[in-house]
Amino acid sequence: MRVTFNANGRPVEADDVWEGESLLFMLRERLGLPGSKNACEQGECGSCTVYLDGAPVCSCLVAAGQVQDREVRTVEGLADDESGLDPVQQAFIDAGAVQCGFCTPGLLVQTHDLLEREPQPSDSDIREALSGNLCRCTGYEKIMDAVRLASARKCSDASEVSQ
């Protein structure tokens, strides 16, 4: 079947999609968007997290056909051609929160959503928000640092703008 939807602000079309295929597979294998990672295929690891109509979801658990006419935003859609990396991405680099990098795309999307909803999360808010994203390298401390850093930068940017 054919699936048409909006990916990262652009209309896209995938052909010959198998009816039981996941959104993750379609993104990676048919649309050249391999940023979202395929690890557990059962929603446990969060590496495939993308926005679907503004809410972060595991793309391995969405059937490709379910996104017809809807909006998907992947990790590839966080950076902006003009302003460069999203502050969340920059903070992950600066804090050393990326090791093997496999979990990073999912963590970036999930953190991005957290800071949109709650620009100044507490540590327990961060842990709760990231509880569905597994990382086997970092031990999570650098990831916590990265989220705190992104939050601090976002908040200071916002206060500069408002001054």
Add this chain to the structure above:
Amino acid sequence: MEFLRPATWDEALAAKAENPSALPISGGTDVMVELNFDRHRPGALLDLNRITELTTWESGTYEGQEGEVIRLGSAVPYARITKELSGPLQGLSIAGNTVGSPQIRNRGSVGGNLGGASPAGDAHPALLAAGKDVFVEAESVRGTRLIAIDDFYVGVKRNSLEPDELIRAIRIPVADGPQQFSKIGTRNAMVIAVCAFGFALHPKNGTVGTGIGSAAPTPRRAAEAEQFLADELASRGLWESGGLIGPAAVQRFGELVSAAASPIDDVRGSAAYRRHALAVMARRTLTWTWNEYTQSLRSAAA
């Protein structure tokens, strides 16, 4: 495989009537795992995501149910239940907030939990505790059938839906007293319950509600425990006085809840542990809700 994408509820019912073996898919958090691991190859998927009324809820009064009722669309995700309905559906929203992870809660729904009817589903104990007058609104081209929650679960992962029926909504009375939910697992997220317990006080009609999860072939009510506690609260005038229930009655309640279960030994825990944990959760949720209830009595009097 076919992918059916009805745009309206009537189209969905017609499609299900025509293809009774088509597998409904809502949030997909159960269905897609089965597909990804090739455990199940249905002839057709019936996507319910386009049917917008399934993701809405309304409050009103309905025949056969006392007081105000929330008619919860089958596909409202847990994240929204916790955000929008934590007061009126206190127990369900606490339970929903323990499901999986934020990503799972953005997709997973009570309709999907009921469709799967797993004994470990976290919505079930909360629905049972919310009252005997919780109804699953099952619909087909033949009409609407209201299935009482006690009649819904019929076996391990089996419910009483007919092959041509879909779940339109769940009718749940608005909480008239404090409700709680408790669940045992190895961590605070991403946990299939070792066992779980839902509890609700219903001061309006002087009853209490219970629901046991993951400790019997189906989710089930601890009927004797409910009766014991309701008698105790009534005969001692505790609903009016808000007095202490006391350790003996709390203990007895825990024992009766534990006795109502028929757990098995499996990878997540032993039967003996499940029985023990259920008694502990029963005592705790009773204590938490009773404290909340007595505080509300006192602040109403002040």
